[in-house]
Each structure stands twice: as structure tokens, then as C-alpha cells.
Amino acid sequence: MGLMTFKGGVHPYDGKELSKAKPVRKLLPKGELVYPLSQHIGAPATPVVNVGDYVLRGQKIAEAGGFVSSPIFASVSGTVKAIEPRRVAIGNMVNSIIIENDGAYTEIGFTACEDYSKLSNEEIIGKIKDAGVVGMGGAGFPTHVKLSPKNPDDIDHIIANCAECEPYLTADYRRMLENPEKLIGGMKIVLQMFPEALGVFGIEDNKQDCIDKINNLIKDEKRMVVVPLRTKYPQGGERQLIYACTKRAINAKMLPADAGCIVDNVETLVAIYNAVALGMPVMNRIFTVTGGAVCEPRNYDMYMGTSFEEFLEESGGFMKECEKMIAGGPMMGFALQDAKIPTTKTTSALVCLDNDEASKYTPSACINCGRCVDACPEQLVPSKLAKFADTGRKGEFEKWYGLECVECGSCTFMCPARKHLAQSIKTMKKQILADKRKK
Amino acid sequence: MDKKFNVTSAPHDRGRMDTQKIMLCVLISLLPATFFGIYNFGYKAAIIIIVTILSCVISELLFNIIIKKENTIKDLSAVVTGLLLALNLPHTLPWWMAVLGGVFAIVVVKMLFGGLGQNFMNPALGARCFLLISFTSAMTSFSYDGITEATPLALLKEGEEVDPLKMLLGTEAGTIGETSVICLLIGAIFLILMGIIDIKIPAAYIVTFSIFILLFGGHGLDMTYLIEHLCGGGLILGAFFMATDYVTSPITPAGKIIFGIVLGILTGIFRLFGSNAEGVSYAIIIGNLLVPLIEKATIPRAFGITKVKEVSKDE
DSSP states (O other), rough: OBBOOOOOOOOOOOGGTTTTTTHHHHHHHHHHHHHEEOOOSSSSEEEOTTTEEEEEEEOOOEOOSSSSSEEEESOOEEEEEEEEEEOOTSSSEEEEEEEEEOOOOOBOOOEEEEEEEEGOOOHHHHHHHHTOOOOTTTTTTTTHTTSSSSSGGGOOEEEEEOOOTTTTTTTTHHHHHHHHHHHHHHHHHHHHHHHTTTEEEEEEEGGHHHHHHHHHHHHTOTEEEEEOOOOTTTSSSSSHHHHHHHOOOOOOOOOOOTTEEEEEEEEHHHHHHHHSOOOSOEEEEEEEEEEETTTOOEEEETTTTTHHHHHHHHTTTSSSSEEEEEEOTTTOEEESSSSOOOOTTTTOOOEEOOHHHHHOOOOOOOOOOHHHHHOOOTOOOOHHHHHHTTOOOHHHHTTTTGGGGOOOOHHHHHHTTOOHHHHHHHHHHHHHHHHHHHH | OOOOOOOOOOOOOSSSSOHHHHHHHHHHHHHHHHHHHHHOOHHHHHHHHHHHHHHHHHHHHHHHHTTTOOOGGGOOOOHHHHHHHHHHHHHHOHHHHHHHHHHHIIIIIGGGTTTTTOOOOOHHHHHHHHHHHHHHHHHHHHHHEEEOOOOHHHHHTOOOOOHHHHHTTTOSSSSSTSSOOOHHHHHHHHHOOOOOOOHHHHHHHHHHHHHHHHHSSSSSHHHHHHHHHHHHHTTHHHHITTTTTTSSSOSSSHHHHHHHHHHHHHHHHHHHHSSSSSSSHHHHHHHHHHHHEEEHHHHOOOTTTOOOOOOOOOO
């Protein structure tokens, strides 16, 4: 039997060798820290501190603004300097709490749980919710919501998304090598909540050392397995990963739970472990600074709220002219205007490209070659969808399953006419979904 | 740190293949058949090839200049059209007819419909059919080694004996590029290995056509007869290089198979029941017209959609 995977997908330049061998190092933030109140899917958090308040590391500074929302915690001790809109990675202004770091890192004190196996499901969910755990792979969906499916008895797979299929990123890779026991601990906690489920670590085969390491650590765990996956983008897409691990296919209208699955990223499972076993809220994560333009590509233990700029300086700045800075990976990340942007719970990387070829191409006519069709992991016809999107034909767009697009960008990557297929499709999708909400 | 960086939508990385490289691959794949054509038919074939390509490229250049559009000849698609058209012409054709064919292919079939990607009919085949209808005798009189000779397929239709080995090698009468099945297959294999063409269309085409010939050819299970049909009349050239033209074939996977089946049936009908020995060109341009319908009928079901799509309630 070959490696597990999905149909479609692409093989972009990997770039992981730049930073994969660099052990995680701590970067203590210097200046102010910025905490956007919206760093998750759902309602923005509501501040519970006022300007002038002194806060401790680990103190809650904003509480969840609803069920689908998540609280935010200070990652440093210091004084609340302002609560004002700041620019975030996706480009818009978001109301944020700004804290002046006092450099003392005085912690509020965390109570570890002696034996979490005695906790009830409600207690575990409560701890996860109160610690501000969200999907840290990039989507930022509140984890306590994910862990409260309608039919908990139907959940038979807990999938740890260890694919890290985005090029350049090595944060999950370092985590699996440096703290695999935390990842496995997180998995154990989730498995405890779903007694019928099997814990699956889906790892791409370009991380053979992680596969071996985790296999070795779980050899006595009856309810955990490692599933090696073929290295292909977007292997870590939720629907693609579920399919690769279980051969179950879900569409846009379904949740992973409808296929009996719950999928959590590496950092999320570590955050679950920290929250439940150690009593620590989400304050830090691993973050990769890399790309051809950076002097010293590295992996950092990131204090959330630190500006990208500080990481860039710590990595020695640029050794070549940087043409594009990306928050996240090159396939789905956001291009940044400048580096004065705060890191958040979902920031996994800063990629600095010295050669931004993608911006230099001019789109030409579609020749109907079908490369986008072959690349699409959702088996759509992106060239048609982009055409419908550009000409505003919403009916046809939906008929050709445009709303099933997962926005992975594989079509744009492959397009020989250099068309911005994914961009057109994303825009149209947003419009149609907005129309539907209005109705 | 005041410099602003590029801001564009994801993805921020692109694959290596572009339109020009694809066209270049198609040109390379046609080289064996082209050189064999020149070897087989002499310098006249070379003149026809050069004249036709120049006619196509210059037509596109002038058209773009006249309507003040961006110059598009760099994408090499006009060169491909020119070469394909030339390979579909007899080497004895007067050069000015070849020029006219090139102009027709580019101006009428391609550019008037909006240029690359917009034409609904294969430009080279459209032009060939135009020439066939306009200058029937010049387009259908073939000679080999200076002696006027019918194509093997025409002989076959008359019920005469033909040599399948010669058809495979290509040392016989025909259009410049259609005769050598071996050279064409070398090019086709190159295109498939390079991922330029999908095997679905030619496979469905050839299989359907074979079944049709076996059923209705009147020769029963005579394999030699079948091979003669497969090797003759530009079927291989058509199936691998013309029917697979991206622009004028369906983009949907199921559509490609249906398209191939349609071409197989049409070619079979034209060859067995028509007055012409041939049929590939007409089959493909008629197939081209059906592409929008085929695509609409074969919208691929998206990943994870299991049931027949439910009717949208809110519309």
C-alpha cells in the first residue's frame, strides 16, 4: 500500500531546508505588544482591562464575546497603554489592546492539574475554553466549539494535523521534534473525551524523523497511530487530510464531525495540553522566520503580540533585498505592506522572499488546458469558476460547485496563463456567501 | 523599514510551466513528423511548412497591430497553428494557397473570435477544411516520388491492396505530416510524458473508432484492415495533435472521454459512408462545435458531494 493522500494537489518549492535544522529559541519582546481582539473566527473578544491597568503574564485581558469566540491573554507583564485599532496581517484595522512590556515577565501563577484523567468532559472543555485555545494552524476556529460536536458518540477519529504542507514552514516540525510529549499529551486528553475514537497523527513523509519519533513514543498507546502521508500541497487541508486518513470525503456544507472526525493542528493540541494539564492559557507558540531574503532563518518561541519587526531584527534583517513579506506560508499566507504588524495565535511564519516572481507575471488568455482541474483538490474546474466570477455569473458559479473551493491556490500555482484564478474565485465566494447571509 | 513590500493575493509562488513553454513542447513533439515529411516529400514540403508558419505568424502580428491589441505572437501558438496546418497539406499545393490557409486559420478562425483561447474551432483544421472545399483538386491530388498516386486510405476505399508496413513508416502518398505513424507516435509519447496532453481524448477516439470499423467496416475481425484504417487518413495526427487542442476540446475529465467517443463515431461514419476516404478533419471540427454542450453536461461533481446536487432552495 502506498502512502495515503488525496486526488489533485501540487508540488511547490519546499524551502523547509532553510530553517528546519534550527532549534527553537526564545525571543523576549522589547517594545509594546499588540493584541488584536479578533484573532479567531467568531465574535471579537471584549476587553476586561482599562488603559493604565497593570497586567501580569497569563492574565486575561479580553474575554470571549460569545460562544463562538475566544478570550485573549497577556504574554508579558506590563501596563495597558492603549486600546485602539491597529493594522493586522490580513490588512485591515482591528481594535487591539496595547501593552507596554515591563520586561519582568511576572506570571500570574498557573495551577497544574495533578491528574487530568479524572476530569470530566465538561471540565476539560471549560479549561480549553478559558485558556483561549483556537485552531492555531491558521483558521483560528475556537477549539472548545470543535470539541463539542452534536453527536459525540459518532466521533471515531481524532486527527492531529501534522502535515505542515505549506512550503517554508517548520514550526510544527520543530514542535514534533522538541516537544512531542506535549503533542501526544494533547491527543491523550482529546481521546479521553471521545472514548470510541482513534488518535491519528497524519505526517507528511518529508518529515520521516517526526514519523519515527512519534511512532516510538506511542508504541504502547493502543489508541494512537501515525499515518505517513505523501508530501503534497494541500495535504494539511482539513478535507484532504480527513480523506487521506480515513477515506471519507466531506464537502463545504459538512463539518469534520459529520465524517466522525475532529482535526486539530500540532500547536492546537499542544495548547490543549498546556491548558488542561498545566493550567496555562495561550500565550506562546512556535513561529518560523524564513525565506531567501532573511540573514538567519530561524524558529522562535514567540510571545504572542510581538511585532514581526522584532523577529526580523533578531534574525539579522535582510541579506538581500526583500520583495515580499508573507504572514504564513507562500501558498495561503498574506502579503504584508511592512513589518509593523503584531503576531497572533494563528501566526505560524514570516516568509521573506528575495524574488517575488508571482507579482511579476502578467495574466494572459486562458487556453483551457485543464491544469487547474488536475491540480484542484476539490475536483472543481477553476478556469470556468474564475470566468464566471469575473463576469458576475453567480448562478453558474454555484452550479459548477464554486462554493466548494477551499482557497488553497493550487489552481493559480499551476496556471500557465498566470491567471489569478484563486483570487477571482475567493472574491466571488465571499460575495455569494454575504448575499446568502442577508437573505 | 519604511519601504513597502509587494502586496498581492496568495499564492505567492507559481509553477514553472507557462503557455509559451507548452507551445514549445508541442512544436518539439511535431519535429519528427516534420523532418520525416521533408525527407519523404523533398524541398517542396519544406517550402510549404515555412510559408504556412510565416503566413500564420504575420497574420497574427498584423491583426494585432491593426486592432491595436497587445502583440501575442510570443506565445508561439501561431507557430503551432502554422505547423499543424502545413502538416495537413499536400506538398504539391501551390504556395499561395498555403498562405491563404494560414491567413484564414489565424484571422477568421482565431483572431476574429477573440484570439488565443476564444476560438471554438481548431484553427488549423478550420483552414484545412476551407482549403478542401475551395480548392478540392489541389488539396486532394497527392503524389509520391513525382508520380501521382492516391493515398493508401483512398486505395483502401476502392477495395485495393495497401501495405500496412509502409503506412506505419510513412513512405507513401499523403499530406506532409500525416504519413509516418511512427514519427507521430514518438511525438505523442513525448507530449504525454511531459504532461502536455491527456491520454483520454486520443484513447477514447481510437478505441471508439476501432470498434466502429470492426462493427460496420464489412471486414469482420480483420486486424490488418483495422490497422490500415488507424494508420491512414491522418487519424493519428488528428487524435493526438488536433483533437487534443486545449481550446477546442472539453476541460472536464468526463467530457474528454465523450468528446473522444463522438470523434470516433463521426470519423467512422464519414469514412465508411461518406464519399471521401478521409473524415478526421470534419469529425474534429464538428466535435469542436459540441464542446460547450459536452462541458455543460459533464460538470464534475465536487469532492465530497455524494448525492445528486439538491435543487437550491433559495433561488
